[in-house]
Amino acid sequence: MSERRRGPGLGVLLLCYEVASIGFSQIPPVTLIAVVGQALLYSGYISVPWDRWDVCVSAENILNGKEYSRLFLSAVEHGSDMHLYYNMISFISKARGLEQDMFGSCNFAVFLLLMTLLCSVTYVALSAILFRVLHDYAYMKTCAIGFSGVVFALKALTTKREDAVNPGGRLREIDGSLNLPFQNTVWSELILIYFLVPGSSFVGHLAGILAGMAYIHTPVGDLVDHIIAMVTGERLYRWSYLMGYT
Template structure:
């Protein structure tokens, strides 16, 4: 039994890595008392206040244990895509990671677009304050992709095997029943991006471009966090002149607050 599990872990390195990341983030969130408002994707905060980093933090964060366990169970079942590298089918770890990153980023953007259409265009203002968290959008996106690649059936949460083409929508309904607080629009955005992937919309987005865009996005995220004072940076090039600084290292902590450099 133990050797079988170890073999699956080795066969699905990316799936194992993502699962470990989701568990680690959940443990950090629960141990620090972090809630939906701090990490979730919210239209007002992401668009009006330009906190676009929430597109990433929302999807790798889980506040409820049941939600995490459901996603981990389905995520592991989806790991078969890493093992399908052959017979002319797309698959393998690189393809899995690349497509997962596309699903993560663009499902967040599509979710914000849906919030905009409902909240701003149709004036249903409750959608402007809704907050979504969880890796479900990526998972639903993968279900959609598999439903279009000839896979016959899929195990939904380990409860039942259903036709693959029906899986995304059956899971959407089942999740809404079991976890009432789950975001319907968040899951729907994953399904929509999944269809975009299989339709070739992102074929231009090669691994090089994807890594480049991710790197620039990460750089802009760090700059935004530093500039708004949400991230403190050890200023290694400066030595404290008045004894003020970090207690353990003696290195002054520098922040940019409202465009002004402050040291303490």
């Protein structure tokens, strides 16, 4: 096991600046705890008995090695301080509204745990399928860390909400030149990040989108909501939110 470097890097310092600019009081508690916790973990201020790459997730170490703890631990580790920075900034922009307007803090905490598991399981399943179809064992061995999958799952939820509130609307310019319909932004970001960010996990990001879509459109969402209600005692009405109602 390699030693974890202690101390914040540039990305962590930039993240601190951005959080302070938003205002700690403007970020709901579970979202803030998730961001601060991952920053402290990356910086080495939370002591754990593993190095970040010791807990990366792959189809090989889950299906063959049965190392199921990686399904959770891999999501909260990051490969670099800038990887952490971009993930957390994107997470804050999506999680704030979801925690405040759709879930509530207790429900959102349980939802994040379940979505992390769902994203990791989807990643493992996609990797195994790609191996079977393309006969390339590299897909089984490719190991990923980071919160990107969960961020993309949340992006699927927020995009669904935006499209419901403004049907047929178009969302933000990308590089100042391209306007995209709400419903296409999550897929466009998947493609853009793949080409513009070398080393990013296309399969991991795709797994996050598919996990988000499964929560929105399939009985998986009913199961997740049922588990959340069992844990917290609070019911969820996700379609009321996702279809644009307050």
